[in-house]
Amino acid sequence: MSIEIKKVEKKSDLKKFIMFPWKIYMTDEHWVAPLIMDMKHRFDAKKNPYYEHAEVELFLALKNGKPVGRIACHIDKLHNDTHKEKAAFFGFFEVIEDYEVAKALYDHAVKWTKEKEMDFLRGPMSFGTNDECAFLLEGFDSDPAVMMPYNPKYYIDFSEKYGFIKAKDLLAFFKKSSDPIDPRLKRQAQRIENDPKIRVRKFSKKDFKKEMERVKEVYDAAWEPNWGFVPMTEKELDETAQVLLQYADTDLVWFAEEIHDDGTIEPIGVSVVLPNLNEATKPLNGRLFPFGIFKFMSLKKKVKGTRAILFGLKRKAQGFGVPTLLFWKTEEAGKLKGYEWVEMSWNLEDNFKINKFDTNLGGKVYKKYRIYDLKV
Secondary structure, eight states, rough: OOEEEEEESSSSHHHHHHTHHHHHHHOTTTOOOOOHHHHHTTOOOOGGGGGGSSEEEEEEEEEEEEEEEEEEEEEEEEHHHTTOEEEEHHHHHHHHSSSSHHHHHHHHHHHHHHHTTTTTEOOSSSTTTOOOOSSEEOTTSSOTTTTOOOOOOOHHHHHHTTEEEEEEEEEEEEEESSSSOHHHHHHHHHHHTTTTEEEEEEOOOGGGGHHHHHHHHHHHHHTTTTOOOOOOHHHHHHHHHHHHHOOGGGGEEEEEEEEEETTTEEEEEEEEEOOOOOOHHHHTTTTTTTTTHHHHHHHHOOOOOOEEEEEEEEEGGGGGGGHHHHHHHHHHHHHHOOOOOOEEEEEEEOOHHHHHHHHTOOOOOEEEEEEEEEOO
């Protein structure tokens, strides 16, 4: 029976697209189902600000009229303008363990890329580096942390068999709160803590909008040189703020600031650590409403893990004790609230400075991820 690739155009098609992963992971003990309401939002062009600077199309692979795979193809104008590239992306890739189905999906994505006159296809990027990206390469023996991907091992095999080549590997570090920080780094941090021109403080809920602008200021300055970086638009920042407001623990969001001689205060570093809400959402199987919300609120109080999702420093704050002081204060705040471990992710494999820093903090690489490229 031939494989049909169908564009998602109707609500019924979108429902099949969103619900397809349950077929793949039904018996996988480590998969954490996404919240269905969140997925509906992500694919709503009127609500998701990514669509304002990107072209997105979703496709289903069908056999006998039943879904056997899915893929999203998208072109991010903001990415291509930033990096002077002609890149198309694929994401939200899921497929049964059948290479012919995977090949049909990739064939269609390549055809789509050529029709759009792009030079290469990159992925998986589920809407860019500010979102979930990459295939899990190593570390299949534990659940993913919040906002990190998970997939069967055969996705790697299928992609490389098709001809995709490695573009970049990403690393995730694991650290128990009880694992010690390198004493040399600790001493550096203590010296900085006594410097009257430097201060660290927690995120202020009372000044939420301004605080988010400070996060973006540091984020853009710190990440601008990095591979794949794309600055958030104002609407994307607003959406991120809403997510933080709804799910984050602002006791785990800290700033490092420089106090200038004229009394002005400049944010020079930020640490954003999220509770690992996957621990609370996993039992819900994707359904928060109508009754899952009560279970979620109960389980949220029992979450033990965290993910350091953003750790950014302006150039002037790099290379001395500010990074350690910022991490130390965030970790101590987490200990007081009962958090027992942190995943520091993700790091580019060739960002040697941050990888060494995370190692000196007591972290160990426990998961690896891979992003692929294919010239068309």
